[in-house]
Amino acid sequence: MTLILSIVLGLLTGFFGHTLRQRTQLSTVAVSSLLTLLAALALPRIFTDGNQYALVCTAVSYVTMSSTERLAKVWETLTVSLFCSVLVYYGQDVLMGIGGRLGTFAALAVLAFTVPRAHRKLFKKGVRT
């Protein structure tokens, strides 16, 4: 599994997930399930490490379940998708066999993006707390 391909597939999943959320009436669960099903069916047939890439796409599909208050714009979803792809790539040996591990990576990526943004005043020069 290569990091570059993981990121590319993660970004594609993030883009499709965001678009489906914005342009259709599908529920968050339907969008995530559809993306997961597509990834699990297609990627193992295309790549030798397809199962690993499917994990990346599945984790990113959980990112796209974020509310529009958290991730409103497509670039925000893509940035978090990038974080998430990298986390899944480097965290392959973490929480092995524990259900919910991909969701944990997704949540970590979303929080890594949204928490600093919500508290950006704290990082500005001259602002005292």
Place this chain on the structure above:
Amino acid sequence: MCRHALILLPLVVATLELAGYLIGRTSSVVLLALLAFIIVLAPKGCRLGDWKKALRSALICLVGALASFLLANNLDLGPLMASAVVGLLGTVVLKEKDQLVVYLGTFIGMSSALRFPTLSLVVLAGLTGGILWEMLSETWNGVGGRLGTVAATAVLIVLLAFGGGLQ
């Protein structure tokens, strides 16, 4: 505070693993102590508003977990496809809030059969997941991956308490 402590449990374990600490017997004892501390705090910090609602969520989550686990392991669909199929079926037959609970259950059912050698552990984790869902309903709202984190919390609680640790 208690809610955050609960939902952060998978992140604590992941950090320990990333930092290179093998989750062996000693670490399991430390994590079990942390879990006991959370459970002592839980009745004060994590108010469970309505037991009937919690029981309903627990049962829906259990159905999702069992369906996904059995599809993944007995029909050899694999965890990803099993979770997606059960999630999609849920969107057809359930209301939106219940869809989320059944999807949470499918995440629990994605656990490896090596972690859950018997179905009773899946049942316990499924029920725990539904109850946690109600307890943590106001935590991390709108954060994608929250369901997975709650699922991982439920799985870790069951493994630490009944499943012989994380080794």
